[in-house]
Amino acid sequence: MGVIQYIVDLGPTVMLPLIIFIIGILLRQGLGKSLRSGLTVGIGFVGINLVISLMTENLGDAAKSMADNYNLGLNVIDLGWPGTAPMAWASSMGLIAIPIAIGVNILMLITKMTKVVNVDIWNIWHIAFTGAMIQVATGNYVYGIIGIIIHAAIIYKLGDIFTPVTDGYFGLDGIAMPHGTSAYMGVIAKPIDDLIEKIPGLNKITLTPERIEEKLGVFGQPTVVGAILGFIIGLLAKYSIGQSATLAVQMAGVMVLMPMVVKLIMEGLIPISEAARSMLDKRFSGSDFRIGLDCALMLGDPAVVATSMLFVPWTILIAVILPGNNILPFGDLATIGFFVAIAVGVHKGNIFRTLFSGTAIMIMTLWIANQMSSVQQALGQQVGLIKSGEQISSMDQAGSPITYLLTKGFTLEMGVGFFVIVILYGFCLAYTYVKYKQEKLYVEIEES
Template sequence: MQIVQWIVNLGASVFLPILLFIFGMVLGIKPGKAFKAGLTVGIGFIGLNLVINILTTNLGPATKLMIKNYGLHLQTIDVGWPAASAIAYGTALGAMAIPVGVIVNVILLIFGLTKTLDVDIWNYWHVAFAGSILYMLTHNMWLGIFAMVVVTMFTYFFADLSAPTVEKYYGLEGISFPHGLSAPGYVFALPFNWLFDRIPGLNKIHVNAETVQKKLGIFGDTTVLGAIIGLVIGILAKMTVAKILGLAVNMAAVMMLMPRMVSLLMEGLTPISEAANIMVKKHFPGKKLYIGMDSALAIGQESVLSASLILIPITLFLAVILPGNRVLPFGDLATLPYFFALFAAVFKGDILRTVLAGIVDICISLYVATWAAPVITELAKAASFNMSGNSSISALSDGGLWTNYIYLMIGEKFEWIGMIVLFLIAFGLLVWLNKLRKTDEA
């Protein structure tokens, strides 16, 4: 467990290149090429984190000023996914999520119940988060571990189900997203797409990044749109002119730099993905596997970024007006592209549809995060997390995730019976999808 924790503490930008280098060697890639591929992915993650840091450090002061200016009194602070992941891996069960996730993945692959070979090991923190909370709610360690198994199975189902759409829309051949936050968004967006197709007027409107740029000219450019949104947020925060302009430029920088960092990730992943496909075709003719990766590969897409930036001020507005909400969005405002990475794929890049469905998703997330706040606060204390003077914390990301609410409510109320029922549902869905794909391939 100490070894596993040490690996986790390295961070995705360090241990993922090591993992991909080893994986590349196993796939038969020359050592130099495998090393360069893994290193490029690590550099891409560092670049991505730098861009997200630009977003966070600039949005933070603006958010605090809006809170002060408009007298907002929301008792629970959204600490964001970096803190949530540290809390998840810092609990008694946290580091168990990695061996549990890997073992479940291997078993499902052996029995042909998933097509996702997950190399995104660091993001098992999503699994650790759910299992740790259930352990905190029930004080049953084995139930918490079993919950990790169930959550992992659902995650692979979502990843396999969405993979063809991910391939088609993002052009990511052989890639799936077993990402605990993004993957459920695919299922969430599907009924909204069906509904929007049947609403007169709305079904004729298609607002994607290309359409906006064509209609609005330079004002429709995603970089310029980022600057405009920065100006609006700065004005709402009643910042000085200099700071408003600085915020505008930084938001524009995020819109321009994010896709370029993602392209670095793709550059490093391409030889790994190609080698994996060659190996599968050689040893498993007729069978297709997906390489499971972080949905960071999708968040630089123009429609995802545009919709997410539009939803930032909307999220703050919703937090204020929703009755019963106690969570002040803060840390996860920069994480919104992860929320909606697969929304955009379902809606084929339609920004309007992504924003409309995103508003519903944010409302649900705020209420779930409010419900989860007491147990997340206790979990943070158990993990010796620095509360920084906050008496109540939550996280819009996994703390507000609708699937986690289902898992945890059923697990807390029905314990073993509830989790076994969820296990059987996940197993049945994986079997159904596997048979469906075989029929389609035939």
């Protein structure tokens, strides 16, 4: 366990390259190729962290200024995933979640319940967080482990469900996105997309980066769109013209740099992904295995970046008008692309439709995060990361329907809200599963 803790403490920029290197060796890629793949992926994640830091430090501050300037009266602070992941790893479920999640993955592969071969060990923190919340709420260690098993099984299936999106829209052939907010909240987008498709007028509106650029010329280019959004957010934060212009250039930089660093990660992953699929297909003919990776790979898409910027002020507005909400969105605002990335893919880059599904996603996320804030505060105090009396929550994972339903289910706190989420989320999950399964079968018939 000490070795595992040491590797976890190194963070994803070291952990993932190390795993890729080991996998490369096991796949007989040779020392040189394996080392190159691992380092290339590591460099890509360093780049992603730098770009995300650029957003967090600048866009996050602007978002907080907006909230402070308009006296929103929201007294529970959203820590975001950077403040939540350490709680998961520091909890009693932190390290045990890794072997359990790997074991669930292997069992599901053997029994053909999934095609996802997960190598994204760092993001097992989402699973560990669910287990930790259940353990804190119930005081029962075994319940926490059961929660980890259930959560792991669900996300691997989510990786399978969304392969038409990761392959078809994002072009990530052979890769699955089973982790994080994109996967579990993406199921909300499919029924909304199909509903919009049936509404005359609305179904004709297409707002993609390409369409915007086509209509607006230079003013529709992703770089310029990023700059305009950054400038507007600066003005809403009551920055000076100069400060707003600085934020505009920084957000334009995000629009340019994010696709570049994602491309670098793919350069390192493609040889490993192809080798893994080749070896697995030889041993398990026709299985079409997928390598499970961080959904950060989707953040390079221009529509995802543009939508995430739009949702910074929009999410704050939702937080203000949502009845009973006490959470001030902050820590996750700058990385809100994680929440809507799959939705963007479901809508094939249509930002207009993503505004509808993204709004539904953020309403559900904030409502659940409010219900889970007291449990997260207890967890934070238990692991020594927050002080008594501090009011915190997090949109990422504390706002997860999976974490919420499992925690409330094990504690038997099943009020009206619980059953509303069961029905809404259960319907979206089942609907999305059936629709994409039908789509896959249609493609297979067409190809044959």
